[in-house]
Amino acid sequence: MEHSPAAWADTLAVFDLETTGIDIDTCRVVTAHVGVIGPEGDVLEQRQWLVDPGVEIPTAATLIHGVTTERARLEGIAAARAVGEIIATLREVAARSLPIVAYNAAYDLSLLRYEAERYGHEPFRGPGWVVDPLVIDKAVDRYRSGKRTLTAACEHYGVELLAAHDAGADAIAAGRVAQAIARAFPELAACAIAELHARQVDWSRQQAESYQDWRRRNGEPEFTTSGAWPLR
Template sequence: MDATNAALWANTLAVFDLETTGIDVDVSRIVTAHVGVLGADGEVLEQREWLVDPGIEIPTAASVIHGVTTERARLEGQSAATAVGEIIAALADAAERGLPIVAYNAAYDLTILEREAARYGLAPLPGPGPVIDPLVIDKAVDRYRRGKRTLSAAAEHYGVVLDDAHNAGADAIAAGRVAQAIARAHPELATVAVAELHARQVDWCREQAESYQSWRRRNGEPEFTTSGAWPVR
């Protein structure tokens, strides 16, 4: 990666990912987490990982995806309250150091984290912001590209290696590198201050959700609704 061609906000990034018990942000619990820092060449400068006992059974369908069973989480995992507090502290420290937080489909991970904080009586992550969501940005700058917009698909499109999808560390690092690749591919983003880019993503995510909702309603689901709130639902 040529750092001279990277956007300033992409020079050093905090990266964040969760693996959880499910997809419903209101009830799902954290199982694994990663918070790290990438340099301008995508190199890993810092990393910290958590294995968490979520306090509930991990559904088999979730275990198949991320590889963590209820038995392993209970045997090896930290208590959820302790882990959630540490994850929030690590992200808050990165933000205090002026690092944007990258999370792919950030509204999922950051909402889960907020719900978990409330569940255990912890102060939520301040802000949160500025946040960089490669999913939202990619949809905005390359709106008509066909195909899936999963992290694996985005990584392939932007030439980023992702060998262990659904591992929190691998996903977090790949998301950061995808964000940096987007900045190189779309140099107009290089002139956007990170706070302004955060604000643009709020609008983009709302517009994308409205478009998707309209499409679903036109295609046989007249009552379908979805939230475009970002970065926390």
């Protein structure tokens, strides 16, 4: 069912993973969150996972999200089961025509696809609509200086983030940033969700092309990067 214009930010599904590293094709899920927030950013539903990824969690990753290999093995559920449950939960919220918010969505959704293939699950091919506050913010406020991390976005848009790199806190904060962007840019709020999704596909490609060009002009002539979105 198509959302009416200006309604896309009212009720949002939110999604985040914390993982063993940054490579989407080799890294594993450690924690995950899928939830739903209402028009005021209030948490309506949430489900969280602590996962035993079946591999050592590098110290560098533990320093970011706080989960050690020992804790994951002791308290986490098996990765194959967790990945299946995460995919099923995402499918359920997508079936309700809720846009799924993920900050830097191409990372989380692509990594989840590789995890699905690793454990023999049917991959989550992506919901009908994705809202990526990172891609949108870089498009609507292109020349703002400073970092574009979730923490920085929260500071800029006045969203509270008390536990950065906790999957639940990050997912909810990303959803609230998306809602704050919609309030700050009425032309986006008035955009139908299908159109917003299509714009993000173009914006992500343009942003990657611009970044690749900058890297090549600054001493890395062979540098390449992908702007595919929301799956790489």
